[in-house]
Amino acid sequence: MDRSSRELMQPIPPSDRVRQVEAALSDYVERAGLKAGERLPAERELMAALGVGRSTIREVIRKFQALGVIDSRKGSGNYLLKPISAATVHMPISIDAESLRDALLMTLEVRRGIEVEASMAAARRRTADDIATMEARLDEMERVHLAEGTSGKADLAFHLSIYDATHNSLFKQLLEQMREGFERFWLKPFDRPDFASRSFPFHRTLFNAIAAGDAETAREETLKILAVVEEDIKDMSK
DSSP states (O other), X not given: OOHHHHTXXXXXXXXXXXXXXXXXXXXXXXXXXXXXXOBOOOHHHHHHHHTOOHHHHHHHHHHHHHTTSEXXXXXXXXXXXXXXXXXXXOOOOOOOOSSHHHHHHHHHHXXXXXXXXXXXXXXXXXXXXXXXXXXXXXXXXXXXXXXXXXXXXXXXHHHHXXXXXXXXXXXXXXXXXXXXXXXXXXXXXXXXXXXXGGGHHHHHHHHHHHHTTOHHHHHHHHHHHHHHHHHHHHHHTO
């Protein structure tokens, strides 16, 4: 990064760094006039220019990948797929709710619509590789659940593999915008490790439906999982 490029970016203060780096990088792309196919500054250059660590830069790059605006090429760097600006790259959606219970119920309404459609799309479009990935993540989820009684991260990883199997980038973009709200479901809400644990068996039947290409059964099994989630939100928040 030359001096003129560095002058287009200023160090980021400690608070809320990820969002600010997203905005700063978007602004840089616009002000520098970068076009699709052009290479972004290297990670170490971004770290120096913005005054943040490598993990922050990589989280922002990951988000931009999910939004379909950056392509990361191993050994080569990160490349712009389409022009962006601070105005066109949407920041994560925030939820205005008075309690965790309300936030989860609000998010669940949206999650139900997205996740049901994603499960049906995955059943229609999954490939052999998708099935293998989903099964591996499901096996890991079941292993962790049986060993620990809960499987937060492994459970989330299984659900993300279903989104991948849709082969529709909009699902991942929507999920990325709502990631903070969605991840609350897997962070032991209400300090209850057993939150939604009764939905555990339905994950295997959901996988079986997707693997079999049965979209309607995939829809039904997804709704069963989310029904348990809703019941536990209401019961455990009392």
